[in-house]
Amino acid sequence: MKAMVTGSPATLETLAFADRPDPGQPGAGEIRVRLHGSSLNYHDLGVVTGRMQGKPNGIALADGGGIVEAVGDGVAEFAVGDAVVSCFFPDWHDGAPTIGDFSRTPGDGIDGYATEAVVVPTTAFTHAPRGYDAVEAATITTAGLTAWRALVGDGGLKAGDVVLLLGTGGVSIWGLQIARAMGATVVITSSSGEKLERARDLGADHVVNYREVEAWGRAVRDWTGGRGVDHVLELGGAGTLANSIEAVRVGGHIALIGTVTGTAGDVPTAALMAKQARLQGLIVGSRRQQQDFVRAIDATGIKPIVDRRFPLDALPEAFRHQQSSAHFGKIGIEW
Known part of the structure; x- marks a missing residue:
């Protein structure tokens, strides 16, 4: 059986x-x-390039979509032929978070889904959304579920709320689609005018080019009439957090999801205190939250935005496309 495996040392050149x-x-x-499909995440990129320490010579990719080929004794939840999708934390089934590292995350601490087939406990997968192919299904495992948990699970998103999204990668574009489907207003940032126009086409109500507007947090707050936004999907980390705090309303919610600008830095604690805002870190979500998300997708008809698809044997090339930051939404892998 063929599998795409990280090398020693882990680099794109040794991924094979x-x-x-x-x-x-x-x-x-x-x-x-x-298995027939996956999608790329910056977490995956970190593992295959050695920036994050995963399983030595492990099978890559956290996301996996496919079809059930066989079921073991006592399995009632799935049947042969069911379309299914993997869980980022196969051991976190429900309730509060139970793990703070990636020791049991596929494609990191354990083998991932860049392979032909797997045999796993039923709890490692859920049903895929209706009408999704394997690549589309795989976009929900990490990026989609992160946005869902941040906005709905932790944030309590409701119609009429205002959501600020940083960037136009997989999490933010899923956040845009979820927020619009639930009746929220969306503001999104990017350094690309072309990507901002694409975001408008998907329903973004207001866009900000952060290269042109340095104080974009204040600009977003001003756009809301001085009130501020209800939710922020904060993917930048220390380098963007001050602007996110500026943009959020008093008593609002900032979901700290990414650290694109660095893993440490100054936090304007006085400004955060004055805003009485909730700053919450999160890593993806539980199996139960994924099942809730699938039901919401089935009810709303949301379809993921897949920027480009690569065959599995071109996985290094797909990661280089990701490194270029030219993509909008998710990058798919299919076989």
């Missing part, structure tokens, strides 16, 4: 196919899934 044993047939409480 390797032979792995077929996983065989499922045992009690397990399913065998034939």
Whole structure:
């Protein structure tokens, strides 16, 4: 069985196919899934380039979409032929977070889904949204669920709220689609005028080019009439947090999702205190939250934005496309 495996040392040049044993047939409480698609995340990029320490010579990619080929004894949730999608935290089923690292995340601490087939416990997958192909389904595992948890699970998003999204990558574009489907107003930032226009076409109500407007947090707050936004999907980290605090309303919610500008830096604590805002870190979500998200997708008909698709044997090229930051939404991998 072919699998795309990280090298030693982990670099895009050493990321390559390797032979792995077929996983065989499922045992009690397990399913065998034939995989057909994935999508790229910056977490994946960190692992395959060695910036993050994953399993040595591990199978890449946290997201996996496919079809159930066989079920083990006692399995009632899935049947042969079901379209399914993986969970980022296969051991976090419900309730409050139970893990603060990636030791059990596919494509990091354990083998991922850049392979032909897997045999796993049923709890490692959920049903895919209706009508989604494998690549589309795989976009919900990490990026989609992160946006869903930030806005709905943790943020309590409701119609009429105002949401600020940073950038036009997978999480932010999913956040745009979720927020618009639920009746919220959306503001989005980018350094690309072309990407901002694409965001407008998807329903963004206001756009800000942060290269042209340095004090974009104040500009966003002014656009709301001085009130501020209800929710911020903060993907930049220390380099953007001051502007996000400036933009949020008193008593609002900032979901700290990414650290694109760095993993440490100054936080304007007095401004955060004055805003009485909730700054909450999060990493993706639970299996139950993913099931809730799938139901919402089925109800609303949201379809993910896939920028470009690459075959599995072109995975290094796909990561280089990701590094260029030229993409809008998600990058798909299919086989």
